[in-house]
Amino acid sequence: MATIRQVAKHAGVSIATVSRVINNSPAVTDEVRAKVLESVNSCGYVPNVGRRTTSFIALVYSGPSSLGSPYDAALLEGMVQAMDLTDLDLVILNPSRDKRPDESYTQFFLRKGVRGAILRSTVEGRQICRTIADEKFPAMGIGDHFEHPTLAFAYADSKTTSRQAIEHLITLGHQRIAFAANEHEDGDHVDRYAAYCEALDGAGIGIDRSIVYRVPARRVNGAQLLRNVMSVPKPPTAIYVTDPPIAMGLINEARNLGMDIPRDLSVVGFDDNDSRNFVFPKMTAVCQDARQLGHEAFIELARAIEAGNGERCQHRISSSWFEINNSTGPPPVKSVGILPDGTRLEAVGP
Amino acid sequence: MATIRQVAKHAGVSIATVSRVINNSPAVTDEVRAKVLESVNSCGYVPNVGRRTTSFIALVYSGPSSLGSPYDAALLEGMVQAMDLTDLDLVILNPSRDKRPDESYTQFFLRKGVRGAILRSTVEGRQICRTIADEKFPAMGIGDHFEHPTLAFAYADSKTTSRQAIEHLITLGHQRIAFAANEHEDGDHVDRYAAYCEALDGAGIGIDRSIVYRVPARRVNGAQLLRNVMSVPKPPTAIYVTDPPIAMGLINEARNLGMDIPRDLSVVGFDDNDSRNFVFPKMTAVCQDARQLGHEAFIELARAIEAGNGERCQHRISSSWFEINNSTGPPPVKSVGILPDGTRLEAVGP
């Protein structure tokens, strides 16, 4: 466990200067500050008092908390299970609340006694993730993933399985397949949309942008989505909904409108945990285990911290899988439509 | 912010002795240790290094984590929202991992830099809650509630609304009403069962213990429960299921067995957050807002900590409400039964 003295030696400055950098005193040149912060991270410095040592891993979120979502809840459950296998504790931090504008993230984390960060990333928050990674503070990204030279992510690849899902629909005979995703585009959704396009392309089906939807990832938006989808001039016969709450909301709304899934509409959903089992009919879905993602992010971060010497985190990429259940079937013989007011239409001819 | 010196003065000992107590040195008489720990809590002592002060609120759970459950996820979301209104951070602690057998909970929390604890209580963990409260460490209980002279709880009263729920079923004409609850009995479930008994009693209906069920609070157990309920010699026509995942599992399984809810069976469920909207038909339910409970527990604890001087937490009791949706209706004209293999039975006469 490095002390301020070792950091000072490593950086070739006095302990007073190291202290000033840690406490963000303005009386330090940018050059010296950068050199010291570099040493802080490469020595794995962490403040301690007597025998007591702060050993926290931070779950960092930015913007409004989504911790109640099934995805985040499962992530957290996995992290807490992993926590029990280490001697690190998990603290939840929101830098936008009390990170001072003039301090770096490393300084912010040191002030909190944090030794590594799990970044619950979103597309909006990518810049924060990049900044933290650029400071070389130990970190794992989760939730969103993107190219970065030093930031590692824990995620499940859902591109191949998304392609399987669309091919499954095509094999069943569907030609008009809609796509819906969270309005917040992230690495996973980019992959899923790419898979959708490639699968349609491979089958010689053109992409119709009018049945590609972006909606907020909430149940009520899934309900509204169904009404929108079914009221276009030529409604799709199948849809791939890449977010669990949207898929659940859509399936329940179908029953409210008197539709039968999969007879009137085939639905491939997405499941981060267990959602597919909570709707009727049990949802055909691309599935990932968010609990495991949280677990792996925590363990990998703990490993890098314990190793010390500025050891980097590695990517932890797990597998998703495509599970055929009861919400998909052949396309309807008669095409079905629903007017905005809920009136049900059935075409007379094919 | 009290230092070790003030605690020493308050307790009438040297700073060395205070330090020994905090670090749990065996070389202190029980009498002195008790006196010092008393002073530590009444001075609101918290260890600090230089300007840095640890200001954590701990979410304490014991036994296997249930943080992924909808109830716990909603609690946590509420706590994190509340956190943003204070300058305290939330750390998740599992004392069974690293609390040393010979240290008190106060010592354990000081070692972690924790100033107050939210105790995610269960019936199994009541003794831990009592011990922490007896040490007068600032704490709020949540999840389970029971009588204790110094421990305050955040909970929603669900007794009155549970009684409304049963009376609603009786008014609809039901005479044979089953009851199902989490196998882990806690203060809330005691209330709900008492309400069930009182409402039946008030209507002159006897309690039949053979249709009172205790099952694990998981979806699969809700599915199994339905099979059990419907295969008793004279199946109930309605059931009050006091846990969300059990209620959801039961309602979905009914569709798998070809039953129609509420035609064949009326179901009153329980909802901590939003579950009632995720099943079809939308569930008639006693509802509470777990997000709000988490929020209030955090705010009340933060208030007591900021007030200092050993200020006590107060109970934060909120309201539940009974919401009539689509899973309840009049009893079936013909009584319905399901054999263990799934065969559906309908009685010929009344």
Added chain:
DNA sequence: CTGAAAGCGCTTACAG
């Protein structure tokens, strides 16, 4: 078992 005192990690006026 307890306190006075030396010592550690860190911070901060003071000197240059």
Added chain:
DNA sequence: CTGAAAGCGCTTACAG
């Protein structure tokens, strides 16, 4: 802007 040194909170061998 930086370091040597005094000082704070805390811990711990040492003395009794």
